[in-house]
Amino acid sequence: MSTVSEWIARLDACDPARWPETIDENSGLPGPRANLPLVDAVARQADAAAIDALMAHGSEFTAMCAAAALGRASASPAAAARSERCAMDTRWRVREGVVIGLQLRADIDPDGMRALMAVWIHDDEPLVRRAAVA
16 A cells, blocks of 8 residues: 555656546545545645546545545635535545545644634534534
8 A cells, every 4th residue: 555655756747637547546446445545645736626627537536535635725715615515425435535634734724724613513514514523
């Protein structure tokens, strides 16, 4: 299994147009567990265009990676709004991607994360409140 830093290096060396296929091919699915180091690496490296491409690809795993990237980028109001929508996705892996991304953001911006979670915890949607708690 590759580490987060190894996945970051592989993503940096990969043509961004190939990210969705590369990520999907290395998802670890179907199987006992998804490739979480890859999710973490994508969350750290994906820009807005990569996030859009991953969401457009349509697979659950690429959407999970995109949701993690949105959660990590949630200091941006646009990314926070998209992340909140992902927190309500019908696919549990996408919802977990949001949580992973929010946890990564908390590592670099704990005060900003607290402020966002103070809003989300009062959301009418239970799945958004769940993401805030998680």
